[in-house]
Amino acid sequence: MSYTESAAPANHLMDTVLPVRPAVVDRGSGERLKPGMLQELITSGTAKAMVISQRKALVTPQGLWFGDARSLWEGLVEGEWGAVAAIYLGTTLGPSSLPEGTAVVLFTVQEPPVPGSSLVPDNAEWAGFREVAGRLDASDTALFIEASAISNWHATHTHCPQCGTPTDVEAGGWVRRCPADNSEHYPRTDPAIIVTVVGPDGRLLLGGGGPADARNYSTLAGFVEPGESLEQAVVREIAEEVGVRVTACQYLGSQSWPFPASLMLGFTATTEDSVARPDGVEVTRARWFSREELQAAVLSGEITISTRLSIARSLIEHWYGGVIEDLQQ
Numbered sequence: 001m002s003y004t005e006s007a008a009p010a011n012h013l014m015d016t017v018l019p020v021r022p023a024v025v026d027r028g029s030g031e032r033l034k035p036g037m038l039q040e041l042i043t044s045g046t047a048k049a050m051v052i053s054q055r056k057a058l059v060t061p062q063g064l065w066f067g068d069a070r071s072l073w074e075g076l077v078e079g080e081w082g083a084v085a086a087i088y089l090g091t092t093l094g095p096s097s098l099p100e101g102t103a104v105v106l107f108t109v110q111e112p113p114v115p116g117s118s119l120v121p122d123n124a125e126w127a128g129f130r131e132v133a134g135r136l137d138a139s140d141t142a143l144f145i146e147a148s149a150i151s152n153w154h155a156t157h158t159h160c161p162q163c164g165t166p167t168d169v170e171a172g173g174w175v176r177r178c179p180a181d182n183s184e185h186y187p188r189t190d191p192a193i194i195v196t197v198v199g200p201d202g203r204l205l206l207g208g209g210g211p212a213d214a215r216n217y218s219t220l221a222g223f224v225e226p227g228e229s230l231e232q233a234v235v236r237e238i239a240e241e242v243g244v245r246v247t248a249c250q251y252l253g254s255q256s257w258p259f260p261a262s263l264m265l266g267f268t269a270t271t272e273d274s275v276a277r278p279d280g281v282e283v284t285r286a287r288w289f290s291r292e293e294l295q296a297a298v299l300s301g302e303i304t305i306s307t308r309l310s311i312a313r314s315l316i317e318h319w320y321g322g323v324i325e326d327l328q329q
């Protein structure tokens with residue numbers, strides 16, 4: 001699945017940017033403010049629930065597993081699964097693995113229930129996003145990402161940052177409030193830029209770091225620092241990582257990557273420099289590719305590039321002007 005394949009034509013903002021993926025749920029940001037809304041929804045017997053524990057979700061061969069929220073909640077609360085919490089994810093906007101208009105909640109569980117127990121079907125397994133992303137449809141992908149983002153935030157923001165008091169959860173799981181000083185705390189997202197750098201001759205600069213896979217080349221990326229614009233972050237990161245001076249950049253599209261909390265903002269940048277000097281820390285190898293060279297290097301197995309799920313791949317293919325063929329293993 002790629003941006004190109006999953007995009008609906010009506011959601012193209014313009015031809016020159018990456019297609020926009022439509023939202024799969026209405027998050028009900030007004031609805032979830034009603035006190036008791038989540039508990040009412042769970043006990044209504046109409047909602048479906050997905051489950052996350054220790055950053056893994058329950059999946060079946062068909063995709064994400066959704067249980068009946070009411071019976072699942074009762075089982076989880078009565079079981080010995082540690083702390084159980086509920087978060088409202090929204091109502092499905094179109095037909096997917098769930099019927100249109102289905103309310104979806106997320107249950108987070110400290111200790112994962114064993115598949116095959118009375119709560120979880122035999123064919124379900126616990127899986128991280130990367131393990132199963134390739135076989136999830138667009139709707140399940142979006143729900144897994146939303147659920148990961150909000151559950152990661154809860155897992156790491158249990159106490160008030162001002163006074164250290166344990167905070168209470170409100171608004172269907174989208175706000176935490178300190179009972180001591182009444183301060184409200186909202187989910188955090190860390191912006192990061194990810195960039196294709198194009199040289200004066202039209203070639204693309206890709207880089208790689210670390211010994212994990214010395215054949216891997218990808219786009220350059222880094223976190224935006226406080227007080228910095230996105231464009232300033234692009235210029236700084238590219239200069240730091242490969243010693244290249246960016247002369248212009250254009251925003252192309254974004255991808256939520258909440259592992260643990262990033263929002264990837266994709267840019268293409270141009271430079272007049274034709275020599276790259278990796279910093280030796282984050283980037284240990286950098287190389288310029290023409291379109292022919294990149295496709296040939298991928299097909300021969302000389303290099304690997306980012307997978308089709310990633311915005312990095314979408315950015316590279318935006319420069320390439322089409323789909324880059326992978327080496328068939």
Ligand SMILES: [Zn+2]
Binds near residue numbers: 165179
């Ligand atoms: Zn406080």
